[in-house]
Amino acid sequence: MLRTVITATATAALGLAVGCAPDTGAPVKVSALVLNSNGEYVPQEVELKTVSDIISLNGSVADFRGGARIVLDSEDQDLATATTPEAFANALLKEKGHDVKASYIEQDGVLWPADFHTWNMVTAYHGLERAFDYFQTVGNIPSADFKKPVTTYYFPEFVLADVDKDPQRDNALYFSVMESFLVLPFDQLQRAPLAINAGIIAHEYSHRVYNLKVYNGQAFPQTLSLWSTSTPSPGANILKSFDEGLADYHAYGTTCRTTTGCDPRFFNTSFHDDPYDDIATARDLSNTSRCMTDNLRTQLNNQGLGEFSGKEYTVGTLLATALYQAGQNAGQREVLMRAVVAAYSDTNPQTPGLRQLSEQYLNEQGKFTLAVAAGAIITHVTDPKLKEAVCNELMDHLQIPRDELVGTPNPNLCPPSSLPGTTCPTLTTEG
Numbered sequence: 001m002l003r004t005v006i007t008a009t010a011t012a013a014l015g016l017a018v019g020c021a022p023d024t025g026a027p028v029k030v031s032a033l034v035l036n037s038n039g040e041y042v043p044q045e046v047e048l049k050t051v052s053d054i055i056s057l058n059g060s061v062a063d064f065r066g067g068a069r070i071v072l073d074s075e076d077q078d079l080a081t082a083t084t085p086e087a088f089a090n091a092l093l094k095e096k097g098h099d100v101k102a103s104y105i106e107q108d109g110v111l112w113p114a115d116f117h118t119w120n121m122v123t124a125y126h127g128l129e130r131a132f133d134y135f136q137t138v139g140n141i142p143s144a145d146f147k148k149p150v151t152t153y154y155f156p157e158f159v160l161a162d163v164d165k166d167p168q169r170d171n172a173l174y175f176s177v178m179e180s181f182l183v184l185p186f187d188q189l190q191r192a193p194l195a196i197n198a199g200i201i202a203h204e205y206s207h208r209v210y211n212l213k214v215y216n217g218q219a220f221p222q223t224l225s226l227w228s229t230s231t232p233s234p235g236a237n238i239l240k241s242f243d244e245g246l247a248d249y250h251a252y253g254t255t256c257r258t259t260t261g262c263d264p265r266f267f268n269t270s271f272h273d274d275p276y277d278d279i280a281t282a283r284d285l286s287n288t289s290r291c292m293t294d295n296l297r298t299q300l301n302n303q304g305l306g307e308f309s310g311k312e313y314t315v316g317t318l319l320a321t322a323l324y325q326a327g328q329n330a331g332q333r334e335v336l337m338r339a340v341v342a343a344y345s346d347t348n349p350q351t352p353g354l355r356q357l358s359e360q361y362l363n364e365q366g367k368f369t370l371a372v373a374a375g376a377i378i379t380h381v382t383d384p385k386l387k388e389a390v391c392n393e394l395m396d397h398l399q400i401p402r403d404e405l406v407g408t409p410n411p412n413l414c415p416p417s418s419l420p421g422t423t424c425p426t427l428t429t430e431g
Helices: 002-013 083-092 118-136 199-214 220-227 235-254 277-283 294-302 313-331 333-342 354-360 372-380 384-396
Strands: 030-034 041-048 051-053 063-067 069-072 092-096 104-107 110-113 150-154 157-160 172-175 180-183
Touching: 030 118, 041 118, 063 118, 069 083, 083 092, 110 118, 118 150, 118 180, 118 199, 118 235, 172 199, 180 199, 199 235, 199 354, 220 235, 220 354, 235 294, 235 313, 235 333, 235 354, 235 372, 277 313, 294 313, 313 333, 313 384, 333 384, 354 372, 372 384
Parallel strands: 030 110, 063 150, 069 157, 150 180
Antiparallel strands: 030 041, 069 092, 104 110, 172 180
């Protein structure tokens, strides 16, 4: 358990001598809380390669800020009169906060956090750095594409006034309106607060990448803003579902680059006990028996974005499960992950990405179907065996009709040998 680990570490640290102020530049050897093979978060020496100031936890990947207050209130006149995304973000930020100040004890060239918040922040920075490295190494995204470190508000007061006047807790999120990460205080999630769960941090970082590539970094994505004004809004529902599903899939991918290996159940260490264990079960990618239902497909196609809210996780899990199973079956996990990232944005008219396809159907979102969105991924898979596996699983779990992916008018999509799997019952009714 996390509490036990920290207590034991604090006791051990009492015998260490406090030395001079540490060298603040990268690379820095520091102890962070890392998941071990027994499913426990324990101190482990890691090297932070992008941090420029280990005290303020500022670096090329993230810039930590403490003491901020962020309020989203429909009755806020400052928000109502904001005319640009920058003005809107500034109106949200009621208190800008300040640099954090981490404390360490140095032993044999390794910095050991001297208090809980330093453990929490260092571990979160390590998780962000791992996600950044994944998208550079596996996703082939140049570091220059990220433009600047992401501001990371640590334990801010985050108030969604229309929902609850009290600050939100037990969450970590990428808030695209502010182009920032929020690591909120925890209350119920005591076993493994979200800041130390590297899989969840990677999930949120994946949302940032999706926003950068599919939405061109827009604080208020044009496609979502336009499509969500009408009901039904199937295109918006699909974009949101892909955002959630691909975030799960890439978060799983980051776990494969750890000493403990791939973890399709990365949610489990945080969402372990009642009332949260259903979340971990529902998002377990290794459960390959999940299927699109008539009711879910009808909701996807016929509900507005607001009414559909919450169901994007269910559809997203179907997508992530299909990709997980295809990569496993073909033995080409990282190849598929790279293809998925490439599918976010591609100006080649023969292999358009999700961004280009959604912009193509900006004024007719009904044509941005599951088959069209899935096609962005399929066209970026070049290996025949892997392409067939992806097609088979997407037809099966998402119940995309075969004739929408095979043959005329889609010669660049699935090969003729592609067939739906037998895991899911075939849906015959129209969505």
